[in-house]
Amino acid sequence: MSGSRITFHVGQDGQPEALERVAAHVRAQLARTSHEELRSARRPVFAGIGASFAALAAPVEVLRAHGVAAQRVLSSEVESGLSGFDTDLLLGVSQSGRSSETLAAFTAAEGARTVAVLNVSPSPLGDLADLTVDLGNEPDSFASTIGFTGTIVALDLIAGAMAGRAGDPWQGIGARVRSVRELAAAAIAPLLPRAAACVAADCVASGGSRTSAEEAALLLREVPRMPAAASATRNYLHGEMESAGNTLHVVFGDGREIDLAHTLSGAGHLTLLVTTQDVDPGEHLGVVRIPEVAVGPRAVLETVVVQELVQALSIERDVPIESFVFANHDTKQGGLNPEDFAVAALTSHSS
Template sequence: MSGSRITFIEGQADQPQALERVIAHVRRQLTGAGHDRLRTAKRPLFAGIGASYAALAVPVDVLRAHGVVSQRVLSSEIEEGTYGFDTDLLIGISQGGRSSETIAAFKEAGDVPNVAVLNVLDSPLGTLADMTVDLGNEPDSYASTIGFTGTIVALDLIAGAIAGRAASYDPWHGMAAQLTAVREQAAQVIGGLQARAARCIAADVVAAGASRASAEEGALLLREVVRMPAAASVTRNYLHGEMESAGNTLHIVFGDGREIELARSLAAAGHCTLLVTSQQVASTGSLGVVCLPDVATGPRVVLETVVLQELVAALSTERDIPIESFVFANDDTKEGGVNPEDFAIASPVVA
C-alpha cells in the first residue's frame, strides 16, 4: 500500500481532522465531472471483503430508505461474474485497492459499469475501475481507523448522490467536534468496564440496520486487535436463541429500540454489557452506556465505530497485547502478496 502507515493510537488521535479532509475531498469528486453514472443508477450492487464488506451496510440502508433497490455481497460471491444479480452498477470497496477478491470481481463483471471506492487511488483496483472515488490517500493504521470511518463517509455521500439527496442536506456538519466529544465520553464509560471486559472469553456485538456495519467491524476489531473470539449478530436474530450462550461474555449493543431492553436484560443477568444509544439510559453495575447525539445514519455509524476503537484500545492495554502485533500474514488476500511495509510496525510472532 502506498501512503503512510500510522499506529492505531495515532489513527484515533488524527481521526477528527482526517475525516474533515475526507468529507471535503469526496464531495469535490462527486460534484465534479465524470460521476454522473452514480446519479442514474437504479440497482447498485455493493461488493467488498472484510471490513469493507461491513461498511456496505450503510449505503444499502440509506438507499433502501429512499426506495432504491440495493444489496451488498462479499466480493468472493461474484468472482466469477454478476450472473444472477440484477444490477446496473457494481460498486467495489477496497481501502488499499489490492483486495484479491474485489479485483477478481471487477475483472469478471462483464459489461456492468463499475465504481471503485479506495483510499489509495494508485492501485490495481483503481486501474481496473471505470470510475473511482477516493479518500485522498489518508495515512491509516493496519487495524484500520481512519480508513474505515473515511470509507463510511464516502459510501454515505455516494448513496446520497444515487438517491438524489438534496445538496443542501449536510449530515456531516460538525463531525470533528462530535467525534471528539463521543470519544471522551466513551473513554470514561469504558474505563469503568475494561478490567472486567478484558477477562471475558468472547464477545457478542449486536445491532440492526446500518449499525450492522458497526457490529461487524466491532467483531473484527475484537478478533484482530484484542484476540478475543467475537461474533456480530442482527438484533432480532440474536433474540431468537443466539443470546442463550451468554456466559463469561462481553456484550456490545448498538441501537435505540429493542436493543435497550436487550442490553438491560443481559446486564440484569450479570453479563458485562456496553450499550451505545442516542436514548437516555442509566448505567448500572454491569451496564455501561455511551449516549450518542441524534445524528443521521452515516455519522452515527462513524460515532459508534469511535466507541469501538476506544474499547479495543483499552482492552488491548488491559490484556497486554500490542495493538499492531498481528499473527497471520495471508499473502493470497492482497494483489502482489503481503506488503512488508504493512508489518513495519507489527510483530507477527507473539509469545
C-alpha cells in the same frame, strides 16, 4: 500523502481532522461531471471483503430508505461474475485497491458499470474500474482507523448522491468524533478489568448500525485478540444469545436493543450499550450516549466507541495493538507488505 502506515493511536488522534478532509475531498469528486452517472444507478450491488464488507451496511440502509434497490454482497460471491444479479452498477470497496476477491469480481463483471471506492490511488482496482472515488491517500493504521471511518464517509456521500438526498450530514463530524471519544473513554474505564477477562464478545445491532457491530467484532479479534461475532438484533433474539456467559456484549441501537441490553445486564452479563437515548448505566451495564445523527455519521461515531474499547482492552489484556499473528499472502495482490507489520510493531502501551 500516499496511504502510508501509522499506528492505531496516531490514527485515533488524527481521525477528527482526517474525516473533515475526506468529506471535502469526496464532495469535490462527486461534483465533477464525470461522476454524474452515479446519480442514475437504480439497482447497485455493493461488494467488499473484511472491513470493507462491514462498511457497506450503512449506505445500503440509506439507499433502501430512499427506495433504491441496493444489495450488499461479499466480493467472493461475485468473483465469477454478476450472473443472477439484476444490477446496473457494481460498486467495490478496497482501501488498498489490492483486495484479491474484489479485483476478481471487477475482472469478471460484465453488463454493469464498475465503481471503485479506494483510499490508495492509483491502485490495481482503480485501474479496472470505470469510475473511482478515493479518500485522498490518507495514512491509516494496519487495524484500520481512518481508512474505515473515511470509507463510511465516502460511501454515505455516494449513497446520498444516488438517492437524491437533500443536505449533507457530515458538517461538524470532527468535533463530534472528539466528543464521543471522550464519552467512550469515561464509560469504558470501569468495565475494563471484567471485560478483559471475558472469553468472547457478541456485537449486536440492526439497520445501518450493523456496520458498527461487524467492525466491532473484527477489531476485537484483530486488536485485543478476543473471539467475537456480529449479529443482527432480531436474529440474536432467536437463540444466539443463549450462549451468554463470561462474555462481553456490545449493543448498538435505540429500540429493541435497549431492552436487550437490560435483559443481558439484568442477568449479570457485562454489556456496553451505545445509544442516542438517555439510559442509566448499572452494575453490569455501561452506556455511551451518542448524538442523534443520520445513519452514516452514526456508524462513524459508534465505530469511534469501538476503537476506544479495543485499544483499552489491548492494554488490559497485555496484547500489543496490531501485533498480528497470521499473514495470508493471497488476500492482497502482490502479497502483504512487511512494512505494515513493522509499523504495527511500533505501537506500544506507552504510545
